[in-house]
Amino acid sequence: MSLIVQKFGGSSVADAERVFNVANIVTDTYKAGNSVVVVVSAQGDTTDDLIAKAKEINESPSKREMDMLLSTGEQISISLLAMAIEKLGFPVVSLTGWQVGVHTDSNYSNSRIRKIDHERLQKELDKKNIVIVAGFQGINRYGDITTLGRGGSDTSAVALAAALHADLCEIYTDVDGVYTTDPRIVKNAAKLKEITFDEMLELASLGANVLHNRSVEMGKKYNVNMCVRSSLTRAEGTIVKEVVDMEKMMVRGIAKDSDVARISICGIEDTPGKAFRIFTLLAKKSINVDIILQSIGRDGKKDISFTVTETNLEEALRLLEENKDTIAYENLSWTKDVSKISIVGAGMVSNPGVAAKMFEALYEAQININMISTSEIKVSVLIDSALADKAVRVIHDKFDLA
Ligand code: ADP
Numbered sequence: 051m052s053l054i055v056q057k058f059g060g061s062s063v064a065d066a067e068r069v070f071n072v073a074n075i076v077t078d079t080y081k082a083g084n085s086v087v088v089v090v091s092a093q094g095d096t097t098d099d100l101i102a103k104a105k106e107i108n109e110s111p112s113k114r115e116m117d118m119l120l121s122t123g124e125q126i127s128i129s130l131l132a133m134a135i136e137k138l139g140f141p142v143v144s145l146t147g148w149q150v151g152v153h154t155d156s157n158y159s160n161s162r163i164r165k166i167d168h169e170r171l172q173k174e175l176d177k178k179n180i181v182i183v184a185g186f187q188g189i190n191r192y193g194d195i196t197t198l199g200r201g202g203s204d205t206s207a208v209a210l211a212a213a214l215h216a217d218l219c220e221i222y223t224d225v226d227g228v229y230t231t232d233p234r235i236v237k238n239a240a241k242l243k244e245i246t247f248d249e250m251l252e253l254a255s256l257g258a259n260v261l262h263n264r265s266v267e268m269g270k271k272y273n274v275n276m277c278v279r280s281s282l283t284r285a286e287g288t289i290v291k292e293v294v295d296m297e298k299m300m301v302r303g304i305a306k307d308s309d310v311a312r313i314s315i316c317g318i319e320d321t322p323g324k325a326f327r328i329f330t331l332l333a334k335k336s337i338n339v340d341i342i343l344q345s346i347g348r349d350g351k352k353d354i355s356f357t358v359t360e361t362n363l364e365e366a367l368r369l370l371e372e373n374k375d376t377i378a379y380e381n382l383s384w385t386k387d388v389s390k391i392s393i394v395g396a397g398m399v400s401n402p403g404v405a406a407k408m409f410e411a412l413y414e415a416q417i418n419i420n421m422i423s424t425s426e427i428k429v430s431v432l433i434d435s436a437l438a439d440k441a442v443r444v445i446h447d448k449f450d451l452a
Pocket residue numbers: 058059060061062091201222223224225227228229230231232233234257258259260261303
């Protein structure tokens with residue numbers, strides 16, 4: 051007998067028919083003699099709809115109230131799925147994040163899981179119940195509801211699998227695995243049989259939303275047996291693991307991230323301590339900065355450009371404007387019309403020329419590069435958003451990933 055955690059995303063539980071489809075997958079697993087813990091997301095576009103509802107009332111609601119609202123989406127799904135499983139005649143119980151004891155920090159809207167008290171969950175499993183858990187949510191030390199960031203149900207599932215020492219964590223979604231790039235952008239993208247945690251973590255962090263990046267981080271840390279597969283076909287999915295047998299591919303996949311804004315601070319006095327001042331200001335407000343570019347000083351002045359997520363743009367601009375005198379710069383400009391395109395592959399370390407090949411593909415398509423950043427296993431470029439999908443396609447072709 052095995053313990054299996056199965057996670058179903060929003061599209062997998064979008065309507066009654068889909069809910070029953072999931073109920074069938076779950077009960078088949080249970081009938082085969084396994085203990086089953088199921089994690090579900092909010093149905094279809096529920097989370098987006100709730101965000102829109104909030105905006106009708108208040109343009110910038112507190113994050114605490116936002117989490118209170120958004121967590122309801124998952125609560126609807128768990129009860130509906132439990133009702134479907136009841137109807138099929140199996141013992142089942144649904145539990146919210148706080149009932150399970152998913153403890154998080156207090157960073158509302160983007161909390162991290164600290165620990166899971168799985169006593170209640172274990173009790174239900176001992177009673178032979180199928181347990182349905184609301185993804186994406188937890189509670190902080192004040193007893194308030196928190197959420198884990200968009201796409202966070204994947205992380206709920208992997209965290210539960212780690213806490214329960216599950217034999218397997220299956221992430222069911224609307225694609226049948228992890229592809230060389232988003233199959234919605236590139237029709238002939240290829241499905242990967244396996245991918246390493248490191249490569250998957252890079253892809254997820256760089257915009258491939260097929261898995262929440264923290265779920266991969268957690269999977270790696272606790273060595274969780276993970277796979278990504280479809281709730282609609284029986285096709286074999288993609289296994290995410292520590293080491294992959296296949297030769298180290300130069301480029302394993304391509305990711306696009308459109309949630310990017312670029313800020314440029316021009317005419318900064320060319321003296322020590324400016325970058326320190328600017329980035330400390332942002333870090334204090336937990337604003338993550340990604341690609342940073344500083345120009346060479348000229349006439350005693352320099353420019354610094356960097357990227358943040360679109361959600362952080364407003365606050366970053368406000369902080370910089372408030373501190374214009376202390377930082378001492380001439381002007382501030384920004385744009386949201388940029389996207390980050392990245393190539394990822396563990397084989398890059400030992401293959402020079404990978405970045406050049408990516409730049410060649412962009413040059414041939416006459417796509418201009420604004421910024422570049424590299425690490426051991428990835429190269430990212432910032433380009434005009436309107437050309438982002440085209441860029442993914444030409445790079446995919448260049449590296450023969452189809
Ligand atoms: P769920 O609601 O099940 O969590 P998501 O929408 O979060 O589903 O993630 C699945 C989507 O991720 C796919 O529909 C696909 O468009 C997108 N995606 C992005 N990059 C990739 C990739 N490399 N491989 C597979 N899917 C990808």
